Amino acid sequence: MDKMNGMSNRIRGVISLLLGIFCSVGLQLSLVAEVTEANTEDIDFNNEIIVGIRTLYLSMKTSRITLVLLAVCLAVMIYKGGQIILEKWQRNVLIAFSAVFSILQLFAISFKENDSLYYVFGSFINVLRSLIHGIALGIVCFVVLKIIAFLIRRFCTQKALQPTAITWKNSLFIFGLFFIAWLPYFIIFYPGTANTDTVVQMMQSFQIPSYINELTTMQPPQTYYTNHHPFATTMLFELFFKLGLNIFGDINIGVAIYVVLHMLFISAVFTTALQYLRYIGVTPKRILFIQLVIMFLPIFPMYAICMVKDTLFAAFLLLFMIMMYEVARTDGEIFKKWQFNLMMALDSAFIMLTKNYGWYILIIVAVVYAIAYRKYIIRIAVTFVPIILIYQLVWTSLLLPMWNVAPVGKQEMLSVPFQQTARYVTEYPDEVTEEEKEAINGVLPYNRLPKLYEPMLSDWVKEKFNQESTGEDISKYFSAWWKMFLKHPGTYIESILNNTYEYWDIDKISDLEYYEFEPYLQKHDTEDQYTDLYVTHSDKTEVLRYAVYQFILMLEKTPIVNIFASLGLMPWLILYMIVFSFFQKRGKYVLTYLVPVIIYAICMVGPDNGNSRYIMPVIFAMPYLIALLFRPVSEEDKKH
DSSP states (O other), rough: GGGGGGSOHHHHHHHHHHHHHHHHHHOOOSSSOOOTTOOSSSSSSOOOOHHHHHHHHHHHHOOHHHHHHHHHHHHHHHHHHOOOOOHHHHHHHHHHHHHHHHHHHHHHHHHHHSSHHHHHSSHHHHHHHHHHHHHHHHHHHHHHHHHHHHHHHHTSOOOOOOOOOOOHHEEEEEHHHHHHHHHHHHHTTTTOBBBBHHHHHHHHHHOOOOOGGSSOOOOTSSSSTTTTHHHHHHHHHHHHHHHHHIIISOOHHHHHHHHHHHHHHHHHHHHHHHHHHHHTTOOOOHHHHHHHHHHHSSSHHHHHHBBHHHHHHHHHHHHHHHHHHHHHHHHGGGGHHHHHHHHHHHHHHHHHHOOOTTTHHHHHHHHHHHHHTTGGGHHHHHHHHHHHHIIIIIIIIIIHHHHHHHHOGGGGGGGGHHHHHHHHHOOOOGGGGGHHHHHHTTTSSGGHHHHHHHTTTTTHHHOOOEEEEEEEHHHHHHEEEHHHHHOOHHHHHHHHHHHTGGGTTTOOOOOOSSSSSHHHHHHTTOOOOOGGOOOOOOOHHHHHHHHHHHHHHHTTTTTGGGTTTTTTHHHHHHHHHHHHHHHTOGGGGGGHHHHHHHHHHHHSSSSSSTOOOGGGHHHHHHHHHHHHOOOOHHHHHOOO
């Protein structure tokens, strides 16, 4: 595209118009249209050429005005993009970015329609359509990325501002604005919202068996508590459940008190992060924009009134990422201050207590920091090592067993291979040998796998893991798993893609499902034994609650606004931030994005495709990360 700069304006205009027409057709080209007797008459279905041509015809859109307008807009964009000069390595990076982006979007389209790559590789015509659509998407992506790089560069070359003084009065004012803006949501959704996990945690507190007790070797009546959901959060929730019942005689009041305190806590976290932007000299207008986004984009207040462990985890990780930016900004010198080390260690403790895999994040960050900031390795070790050891040796290995809390089941680490096995058994049952069947039966119910298999959710399979299986059983299983992989490796690859594609599908919006306190207990309490534990909403606000929920979904489809709420767009934004940091010769800030990268890596081996709460830390951090990307480089930064 950059070669267009050496051409005359007329030639560039013609090429841009032709590319605009091609991209308009390519982007609008359907990858899933097929020739059938219902949409085609009197053709020879045995003639592949005729069928192929007819398929291409059916794949093309017929909206002439849309196609023409899109072609013109794309032509102008390509023409302007061709005038932007990039260094060769930068151009190659954006080409690679665009290629990966296009390929994965093609995969997502195919999996959404067919749970496989059929619509990409299934036939010659499918390959041809995918090629046209992919090239068009790649061209547009490349041009858009060039233009964005140019626009951001213009913003980042502004004169840096001096840090603004931070006062308690100003902080309390921002804090109050957050809380007041979110208060109507609390009133409408009183006493608050929650998902099934929270209800199951409540059931543990009142010794009510649930499916979660079957996922570990310790089961009722031996114990009802399990660390499947972090035990610290279970205890926190239990405190307010029992507060409502024992003090006020109504569990709803206990939930409401928790939610109000949670709103105050999230307001304080967002205020702290916002004030940090002010501290490092982010312009007031940008700070105001971020504040308005968090105040009025419904996804943030909806999470603020949600009683779920993930919001706590996301809040502590947001503070952690802000501290990581400060580490990068000071080239690690901030580790010389014991107050900072103490804050980071305390925040790390809460990260581990609110999410079981939190300690993996901290280990990775600690190792990377020990390498990147070697001269501060002792201070880094003092910050991370003691708190991680206390969590593992005292909390997990000593206190939880002493309190008779069941450990996390082995199946949580085996989600990916179990899902691959289930897909293989579903697709190739005749090729599974007796030896392989026996090995699978040692850990999973072989005959039930085809019915249990859900391409986008591995819970149904891994929940049937045989808790009494031995190390030898698992070893035999993996031996069979490997032999099956060698026979059909594509099935294993498709299994992973099918279980993860929504995390990088730009058409996937954040599926905010928490517009009620999940009535999981009501659904399973067939004899009405636990009615005093039902958390309910007022019938008077039912219509309003549903209307708000639909309004949120509508906003998440709205351009620009959906940047902060589109689940599938966020990893590409993170990746582009990393790329642009190198473009601006600000590579030291790349480590700021390490946590989001780890979060998405974990999602790639997670059990549930496109679950918004799994990337809640990224959602919480996104407004701040965007503001930090636009931040002008100050003289203080240049000294480092």
